[in-house]
Amino acid sequence: MLTHLECTRCGEHYPADRPQTVCPKDAGILYARYDLATIKRTFSPARLAGRTPTMWRYDAVLPDANPVSLGEGFTPMLPSREYPNVYIKDEGLNPTGSFKARGLSAAVTMARHFRLKKLAIPSAGNAAGALAAYSAAAGLEAHIFMPKDVPMANRIECDYYGAQITLIDGLISDCARKLAELKNSDSWEKDGWFDVSTTKEPYRVEGKKTMGYEVAEQLGWRMPQGIIYPTGGGVGLLGMWKAFEEMEALGWIGSERPRMITVQSSGCAPIVKAWDEGKTSSEMWINAATLASGLRVPKPYGDYLILDILKKSHGTAVSATDAEILDATRHWAKAEGIFAAPEGAACLVAYRKLRSTGFFKPEDTVVLFNTGTGLKYLDVLDEHMERTLLSAKSAQSAKPAHRQIAGIIGPY
Numbered sequence: 001m002l003t004h005l006e007c008t009r010c011g012e013h014y015p016a017d018r019p020q021t022v023c024p025k026d027a028g029i030l031y032a033r034y035d036l037a038t039i040k041r042t043f044s045p046a047r048l049a050g051r052t053p054t055m056w057r058y059d060a061v062l063p064d065a066n067p068v069s070l071g072e073g074f075t076p077m078l079p080s081r082e083y084p085n086v087y088i089k090d091e092g093l094n095p096t097g098s099f100k101a102r103g104l105s106a107a108v109t110m111a112r113h114f115r116l117k118k119l120a121i122p123s124a125g126n127a128a129g130a131l132a133a134y135s136a137a138a139g140l141e142a143h144i145f146m147p148k149d150v151p152m153a154n155r156i157e158c159d160y161y162g163a164q165i166t167l168i169d170g171l172i173s174d175c176a177r178k179l180a181e182l183k184n185s186d187s188w189e190k191d192g193w194f195d196v197s198t199t200k201e202p203y204r205v206e207g208k209k210t211m212g213y214e215v216a217e218q219l220g221w222r223m224p225q226g227i228i229y230p231t232g233g234g235v236g237l238l239g240m241w242k243a244f245e246e247m248e249a250l251g252w253i254g255s256e257r258p259r260m261i262t263v264q265s266s267g268c269a270p271i272v273k274a275w276d277e278g279k280t281s282s283e284m285w286i287n288a289a290t291l292a293s294g295l296r297v298p299k300p301y302g303d304y305l306i307l308d309i310l311k312k313s314h315g316t317a318v319s320a321t322d323a324e325i326l327d328a329t330r331h332w333a334k335a336e337g338i339f340a341a342p343e344g345a346a347c348l349v350a351y352r353k354l355r356s357t358g359f360f361k362p363e364d365t366v367v368l369f370n371t372g373t374g375l376k377y378l379d380v381l382d383e384h385m386e387r388t389l390l391s392a393k394s395a396q397s398a399k400p401a402h403r404q405i406a407g408i409i410g411p412y
């Protein structure tokens, strides 16, 4: 049912029977397009009952290839214990512990379908782990370019999955640059290399869009009033919006849409800045720094699509400081029993802010995406815990000194 690929910038069509990257004319992101009219006649939500509880239950709207699956998708939609009408979509329960499993399951499926051999990716962490795992499952080579300070779990899992790792002293944008050098070499095409960078190949969006199908199915084919999504590369946001458009064309939902909310770290918030300034694309964020490594994307490739979706959906973009994110991570663990990735916990910060401004009302159904498990960030969280303890200790040790200097005029 996959008919062609379509450029999101100029609308040009490209054949879907061979590997494609971005639009050769304007470097626009390519979207997979299907014969939705035929799917509408032959498939309905009722037929989903009893299907495998993975993202491949929606294979009617995915490319027709033999899936490389580790059981990704159909993650729980947990009602919040703290806020009625709030749901936490817990993507931490995916294989490799993050939402990246969906996009890479789809991308590696298509890579194997096209007989590609060496899959390369620049990654801030979890995408690398997912590519490594799915490549292992497919019997393909994974080549990872990651910043040297990624969470330890990402580095170790890639090693165990048998991936080739290149550690870069820099950010994900520096990793992408390194990969670009490799692309210009003679062996790139000859040896079957392929770049599965975020939004630079068309099928990661297809995997991620299943989150949109799941939100609809798990809420009984009703749209929530809002979706809060931690936005690094933003593929999930793009994918969900695409899913809603497909579902409307299929007659599964109406024209209603959730307000789409981007949350970023204040240490790297290119989308928030562009949104606040009313721009249609973002600028490279200089000196990006945040403990939420998945949000350390200084300029998302799909920025023009993300900003368009925020506008069309009457959404907004919110930032959260690392201190707020850490506090929310601990709060979610204690209040909800969910040990979230810092990126996911940022959604709670955004929800609190949007409730306090009246953007969301208590009766609005809002879905918060926890994009991964906190277990993959133990070293990051431990380091911050140590730093907090140390600063508390040094504050304490400063007190006696202060008392000595000040003689009898002390605080005690």
Ligand SMILES: [Zn+2]
Pocket: 007, 008, 009, 010, 011, 012, 023, 024, 025, 026, 027, 028
């Ligand atoms: Zn184009």
